[in-house]
Amino acid sequence: MASIQKRNGSYRARIKRVGQTTLSKTFDSRLEAQRWAKFTQAQLTLSLHEETKSPSGDGISFEEAAQSYIKNHSIHKKIVRCETSRLNILIKRWTGLTVTQVDKKAVLVLRDELLKKGRSGETVNHYFNTISKLFQMLNDEWDLEIANPIKGIKRMPPSQGRTKRVNLELEALLLSGCEQLSLPLLRSIIEFAIQTGMRRGELMGLTWADIDLPNHKAYLHQTKNGEPRQVPLTSQAIGILETFTKDEEKVFPMGMDALRSQFGRLKEHIKGQWNGIGTNPFDDLRFHDLRHEALSRLSDLGLNVIELSHISGHRTLGMLKRYTHPSHEAILRKISNG
Structure with missing residues (x-):
């Protein structure tokens, strides 16, 4: 048929x-x-058809296939930056190999090395998905008779998620560190992140045209899941915005590389100021932890999952659960007042 x-x-x-x-x-x-x-x-x-063997892809390099996938597929996705980065890493890893040489064994070696470097199961699965999509292109669009090396390889189980909280003490150290290093814009970004729960890309892409000060809300047009949303702005968030002069189109006129560099510099600076008990909390601190903290604080205030998902943009309760970690004190207050 x-x-x-x-x-x-x-x-x-x-x-x-x-x-x-x-x-x-x-x-x-x-x-x-x-x-x-x-x-x-x-x-x-009529039994007149002569069978012809599909090309095997022996003469096609992995780099050629990956560059074509980036140009014709990745470029149209919301995750273009992440997927392109993964493919460039794979091109460097498998340079000189044909697509037929990138077999199941090569993928398993990649998996084991990623895990050895401490990469999460989700990260490994992202690589699996990218490789699988590329080979699907070779089969469906290039008409190559080539096995998908991901077939038969089990996906990694999801991680338990991070439970790190950026409490008031850690927040104060972050903000004072910004003052000590003369990084006022980074301080505003950190404060705004904790007040809104926005992702890093959402923060850095925010323009003044997206801000509705009278109604205390921000419009996010480009989000991770592709769905625009509105984020309510607290009085503290409004106070941060009111300190700016609006001379730039962007609310936070800073590039992603500069943000990474400054945040890394800030972490190194304040690690030495920690004199608490146990592991230094700044050793593994990530900018994304500010989003975790923002949503957890909103949960502590009593917002339900529907309200939280409206702010965070999560589609499923499972993902939202991994991002919110109510404090013991908040839970205790609720059961004590019940």
Whole structure:
């Protein structure tokens, strides 16, 4: 039975056969695909069709395939930056290899090395998904008869998530560190992150056109899950915004690289100021922990999961649960007052 599929401006004709390999070919127009399918089916009926082996991909480098995937697929995704970064890492790793040489063994070695470096199960799965999509392109669009190296490899189980809280003491050290290092913009970004629970990319992409001061809300058009949302602004968040002169289009005129650099510098500076008991909390502190803290504080205030998801943009309760960690004191207050 023949079918025609439109994929990225081209048309792929497929003829499925019981007990035999599926025949397929890609064309620039639907009419050409239909003509090929009709002609090939007639040949099959009359037993005149000559089997031809699909190209194996022996002469195609992994770099060539990956660059094509970036150009034709990654560029259209919300996760373009992350996926492109992963593919560039894989290009560097497998430079000189053909796509047929990137087999299951190569993927398993990649997995083990990522885990040895301390990468999370989610990170490993992101690599698996990227590789799988690339080989799907080779099969579906390039008509290569090549095995997907991810097939049969189990995905990594989800991690338990981080439970780190940036309490008032740690927040105070972060803010005072900004003062000591003369980083006033970074201080405002940290304060605003804790007040709103926005992701780093959402913060740095925020423009004054997105801010509705009279109604205390910010509009986020580009989000991780692709769905725009509104974030309520607390009086503290409004107070932070009112300290700016609005001379720039961006609310926080700082690039991502500068933010990473300054936050890393801040962490190193205040690590030596920690004199508490146990592990230094700034050793593994991430900027993303500010989002965790913001949502956990909102949970402490009594917001329910629907209200929290409205602010955070999480689609599922499972993901939201991993981001909110109510304090013992907040839980104790609720059960004591009940």
